Each structure stands twice: as C-alpha cells, then as structure tokens.
Amino acid sequence: MNPITDLLSSFDKLITEHGSATILKERIVQLREEFERLKEKHDRLEIENQRLKCEVDDLRKALEQKTISHEYTEHRGVLFRRLANGQIQDEVYCPSCKVPMTSLMGHTPLRCSKCHFTANFTGRDIERVVKEVAT
Numbered sequence: 298m299n300p301i302t303d304l305l306s307s308f309d310k311l312i313t314e315h316g317s318a319t320i321l322k323e324r325i326v327q328l329r330e331e332f333e334r335l336k337e338k339h340d341r342l343e344i345e346n347q348r349l350k351c352e353v354d355d356l357r358k359a360l361e362q363k364t365i366s367h368e369y370t371e372h373r374g375v376l377f378r379r380l381a382n383g384q385i386q387d388e389v390y391c392p393s394c395k396v397p398m399t400s401l402m403g404h405t406p407l408r409c410s411k412c413h414f415t416a417n418f419t420g421r422d423i424e425r426v427v428k429e430v431a432t
C-alpha cells in the first residue's frame with residue numbers, strides 16, 4: 298500500500314464511521330423520544346386503570362348495598378338478608394321495623410329495640426338458623 302491509498306482509505310473509513318455515528322445518534326434520539334412517549338402513555342394508563350379499579354369497587358359495594366336493602370327472606374318469624382353473592386347475612390331483622398335485632402351476650406332471645414318484638418331463638422343460634430335459611 299502506498300501512503301496516498303492509505304490516506305484515502307482512512308478518509309473513507311472516517312466518513313463511513315462518522316456517517317454511521319450520526320445515523321446511530323439520530324436513531325438513539327428517536328428511540329429515546331419513543332421511549333418517553335410510551336412511558337408517558339404507560340403512566341397515564343396506569344393512573345386510569347387505578348381509577349377504574351376504584352370505580353368498580355365502589356359500584357360493586359353500592360350494588361351489594363342495594364341488593365341487601367331490598368331482598369329479605371323470612372324465616373322463623375324474622376327477616377334475613379341475602380347478600381349480592383347469594384350468601385345469607387348473619388344478622389336478624391325485625392319483621393315490622395326492619396332494624397337489626399339484638400341479643401344480650403348471645404344468651405337472650407333476639408329482640409327488636411324499637412317495637413320489642415322477640416324472636417324464638419337467641420343470638421347464639423343465629424349461625425345455625427342462617428344455615429337453615431341458606432338451604
């Protein structure tokens with residue numbers, strides 16, 4: 298190789314490398330921009346997803362409340378409520394006032410604090426009676 302050919306080859310190499318470096322730099326800038334754009338979109342969607350999850354939760358609770366307040370099942374002279382998932386709530390309601398009935402330490406018969414209606418079973422029996430309703 299003579300020095301001139303060598304020099305030309307060096308220039309050629311330099312141009313090629315310089316050219317690729319520029320293209321590479323442009324590509325990196327493009328990719329960085331694309332990455333930022335996607336990251337922004339991801340963050341936005343994550344926030345939106347979180348918001349929707351909360352909304353679904355709230356609506357599910359509201360629906361459950363609605364289902365509870367409208368659906369009573371009568372059994373042994375008192376009322377029970379069926380939850381949205383089909384289960385019977387372990388709470389006893391007065392058939393006239395529709396308020397929860399209470400039992401002293403579970404030992405006394407369940408009683409309505411409003412009209413004093415008394416059930417024929419105690420607080421300790423609720424679990425068993427709920428099972429009767431469920432079947």
Ligand SMILES: [Zn+2]
Binds near residue numbers: 391392410412
């Ligand atoms: Zn009552």
